Each structure stands twice: as structure tokens, then as C-alpha cells.
Amino acid sequence: MNPVKTGLLGLGTVGGGTVNVLTRNAQEIARRAGRGIVVTHASARDLEKPRICDIGNIRLTTDPMEVVNDPDIAIVVELIGGDTLAFDLVMQAIANGKHVVTANKALIAKNGNEIFAAAQRQGVMVAFEAAVAGGIPIIKAIREGLAGNRIEWLAGIINGTGNFILTEMRDKGRDFADVLKEAQQLGYAEADPTFDVEGIDAAHKLTILAAIAFGIPLQFDKVYTEGISAITGGDVSYAEQLGYRIKHLGIARQTERGVELRVHPTLIPERRLIANVDGVMNAVLVQADAVGPTLYYGAGAGADPTASAVVADLVDVVRALTSDPENRVPHLAFQPDALADLPILPMEQVETACYLRMRAADRPGVLAEVTRILGDQGISIEAMLQKEPPTEEEGATIIMLTQKVVEKNMNRAIEQIQSLDPILSNVTRIRMESLG
Numbered sequence: 001m002n003p004v005k006t007g008l009l010g011l012g013t014v015g016g017g018t019v020n021v022l023t024r025n026a027q028e029i030a031r032r033a034g035r036g037i038v039v040t041h042a043s044a045r046d047l048e049k050p051r052i053c054d055i056g057n058i059r060l061t062t063d064p065m066e067v068v069n070d071p072d073i074a075i076v077v078e079l080i081g082g083d084t085l086a087f088d089l090v091m092q093a094i095a096n097g098k099h100v101v102t103a104n105k106a107l108i109a110k111n112g113n114e115i116f117a118a119a120q121r122q123g124v125m126v127a128f129e130a131a132v133a134g135g136i137p138i139i140k141a142i143r144e145g146l147a148g149n150r151i152e153w154l155a156g157i158i159n160g161t162g163n164f165i166l167t168e169m170r171d172k173g174r175d176f177a178d179v180l181k182e183a184q185q186l187g188y189a190e191a192d193p194t195f196d197v198e199g200i201d202a203a204h205k206l207t208i209l210a211a212i213a214f215g216i217p218l219q220f221d222k223v224y225t226e227g228i229s230a231i232t233g234g235d236v237s238y239a240e241q242l243g244y245r246i247k248h249l250g251i252a253r254q255t256e257r258g259v260e261l262r263v264h265p266t267l268i269p270e271r272r273l274i275a276n277v278d279g280v281m282n283a284v285l286v287q288a289d290a291v292g293p294t295l296y297y298g299a300g301a302g303a304d305p306t307a308s309a310v311v312a313d314l315v316d317v318v319r320a321l322t323s324d325p326e327n328r329v330p331h332l333a334f335q336p337d338a339l340a341d342l343p344i345l346p347m348e349q350v351e352t353a354c355y356l357r358m359r360a361a362d363r364p365g366v367l368a369e370v371t372r373i374l375g376d377q378g379i380s381i382e383a384m385l386q387k388e389p390p391t392e393e394e395g396a397t398i399i400m401l402t403q404k405v406v407e408k409n410m411n412r413a414i415e416q417i418q419s420l421d422p423i424l425s426n427v428t429r430i431r432m433e434s435l436g
């Protein structure tokens with residue numbers, strides 16, 4: 001049988017990696033898919049730029065729409081990122097009756113509902129394994145491997161750049177800005193690195209994971225998102241002294257009151273496997289009713305790891321080319337007419353334990369005032385550390401771990417503590433999860 005012809009939009013890190021993996025493993029891939037898969041047409045912004053792959057016989061253009069409209073192409077692989085041009089290209093590919101593979105998390109998180117509805121009408125597939133956690137086959141694991149389960153919650157380290165920064169701060173005492181610069185040079189960071197450090201990239205990925213885990217529509221705008229830029233080396237080391245690691249987690253949980261969707265720095269007990277996922281690596285911990293906890297670990301970014309996910313999607317699409325569209329694996333794991341309209345819980349109603357750090361004038365009665373405010377809000381203290389003031393003006397650093405508290409009560413308590421005269425700094429709050 002003739003090989004399936006594929007068009008690539010974007011020939012950067014992931015595009016180059018995809019050509020390399022398709023070439024290097026051509027025989028294995030054909031044995032798995034039942035047909036060869038070849039790239040015949042590709043677009044790149046700058047045709048003169050050096051590439052990590054051999055272009056061979058691939059026809060090149062600077063116009064991605066030319067690839068999308070190429071009648072010989074059966075599958076379009078979108079690797080240009082962003083959600084404006086990429087959206088137009090993907091919608092046009094679908095309108096042209098082509099299947100789509102994409103690594104674009106922003107596009108799926110923000111426009112996925114519309115894209116999948118269009119694909120459904122046209123009877124084409126849109127595959128997006130590479131959009132979440134790079135090379136880890138987490139979409140397939142949740143959508144297919146865990147299809148017999150009711151998924152209760154998942155928690156993931158789903159941004160490699162953020163994890164690299166927190167790891168370097170802990171291991172080497174390095175400065176936030178300095179590590180971020182290195183992550184950019186290594187090619188891990190997003191085009192706009194605030195997407196990494198402010199949790200937007202993780203929120204895109206969490207939106208996708210929650211949809212396929214719980215059978216709900218994609219709802220990026222409902223994710224509570226907090227970044228890691230306010231975390232200090234002090235927080236990392238105080239957490240360690242108390243037996244915790246700080247990780248930037250994406251958490252999705254089904255509760256009786258609604259679905260929690262949140263990305264924020266989180267203290268987790270250091271004995272948990274996921275607390276020991278370091279550097280640029282990603283991991284997703286899934287708690288499901290039948291299987292219990294399962295943990296998925298691997299490279300979340302980079303040319304070959306992300307290409308691994310793109311090529312796996314290509315193989316899936318090729319295998320399903322001749323199947324009846326009604327009998328394919330649904331885009332969002334659940335049948336499109338069976339998606340549930342579960343409420344998303346406002347952050348104010350979410351309940352977590354907390355780490356609090358503040359600086360206070362070192363004089364009698366200050367701690368009593370702080371603990372009275374916490375007590376009035378029904379907040380119980382679990383552990384406490386006090387560090388001697390380096391100078392009298394700087395005050396003593398107080399760290400408290402609380403038991404679980406509803407976010408609204410903690411917000412009120414923080415506001416009142418900050419208004420106390422002897423409290424010399426804002427209160428830093430980092431939520432805690434036991435993940436047990």
C-alpha cells in the first residue's frame with residue numbers, strides 16, 4: 001500500500017524532531033501502522049534557517065495554507081503554536097477533510113470545543129497527545145487505559161521550565177531569574193516565558209487533562225492560575241526543613257460540590273514519588289477508583305520526546321483511516337453528546353492546608369495576635385518555625401503550616417494578619433497537598 005502523505009506546519013524543534021523520528025524509525029512505524037508515513041510538504045517561516053533534520057525530498061514553502069490546501073496530503077501536523085494563525089490553519093484543514101495532529105496546548109485548551117465539533121461534522125480526527133507533558137502518553141493513558149475507572153483527581157508537574165527552576169533553586173541555591181535564562185537557552189521555555197512561570201502553559205495542559213478525565217468541555221477560562229515567581233529560596237529551604245518540596249502543580253479534582261481546576265505552587269511531602277520529579281521532567285499522578293493511584297513520568301519537552309507523541313498520533317490516525325468515524329475513540333474520551341456540564345468550583349470554596357510565611361517585629365504578643373486571627377477563622381496550626389531576625393528592622397521570619405481551610409477563610413485571615421502593625425511583610429501563602 002502507498003505510504004500516507006503528511007504535511008508539516010512548522011519545522012522548528014518539534015517539526016525537525018518529527019521528521020527525524022519518522023525517518024529513523026520508518027520500518028517500525030510502517031509495521032505498526034500497516035502503511036508507511038511520509039512527510040511530503042512542509043512550511044517554515046524562514047527557509048534558510050539551519051534545521052535539525054534532513055529535508056530530503058520534502059517540498060518546502062513559507063505559506064502554511066499551501067500545505068493545508070495540498071490535495072495529496074491526508075494528515076496535517078500543526079506545530080507552529082499560538083492560537084490565531086494555527087486556529088485558521090486547523091479549521092481549514094478540517095474543512096478540507098484532512099485529519100489533524102497538533103502539539104498546540106493553547107489552541108486545544110481555548111478552541112478545542114469548536115475544533116472537535118467541526119472535526120466531528122467532517123468525520124476527521126484531531127489528535128493532540130503532544131499537547132500535554134511532551135513525550136508522556138498521558139492522553140492515551142487517561143482516555144483509553146483508564147476508561148474503566150471513575151477518575152477522582154489528578155495532579156501533575158506539567159511545565160518542565162517551572163520544574164527546572166524550582167529544582168535548581170533547591171539543589172544549587174540559584175536565583176530565579178538566572179535559572180529562567182538558562183531554561184530559555186536550553187529551548188525548554190515558551191516563546192513568552194511568562195507562560196511557563198505564571199502557570200498559563202500548565203493551565204492550558206490542565207484544561208485538557210480535566211476534560212478527558214471527567215468528560216467535561218474544555219474550560220480554560222475557569223482555571224485558577226498562580227505562578228512561581230514569588231517563591232523565594234527561603235521558601236524552598238523552609239519547606240525542606242519541614243519535610244516538604246515545593247512543586248508547581250496542576251490539580252483537577254471531582255468533588256461533590258464541583259470540579260476543582262487549579263495551578264499553583266504546592267508543598268507536597270518529600271516522600272511522595274512525584275515530589276522527587278526533578279529538572280525539566282514532567283509527571284502526572286492520577287487517582288482513579290478501580291486502579292488506585294498511577295504515576296506517569298517522562299520528558300515533557302524537547303525535539304525527540306515531543307516527536308514521539310506526534311508520531312504516535314500519526315500512527316493512530318493511519319490505523320483508523322478506514323474506520324467508521326462514529327466508532328473511533330472520541331476526541332475528549334467521552335462521547336460528544338455525553339459530556340457533563342459539571343460546575344467548576346470557585347477558588348474561594350476550595351479547601352487546602354497552607355504554608356504561611358511572614359516577617360514580624362520580634363516582641364512579646366505578636367504570635368498571639370496572629371494565632372488569634374487564625375483561630376477566629378477556624379484555622380488550626382499544624383507546625384511552626386521561627387527564624388531569628390538578621391537585623392531588628394527586618395524582623396523575625398515566621399513560618400506556619402495550617403490544617404485544611406476553605407480558601408475564603410484563609411483570604412480573610414491573611415488580610416487581617418497583614419493589617420497588624422507588627423507584621424512587616426505581606427503574608428506568602430503556598431497551598432499544600434498530601435497527594436495520599
Ligand code: HSE
Nearest residue numbers: 159160161189190301
Ligand atoms: N514550555 C513547556 C515546558 C514546553 O517548559 O514544559 C512543553 O510544553
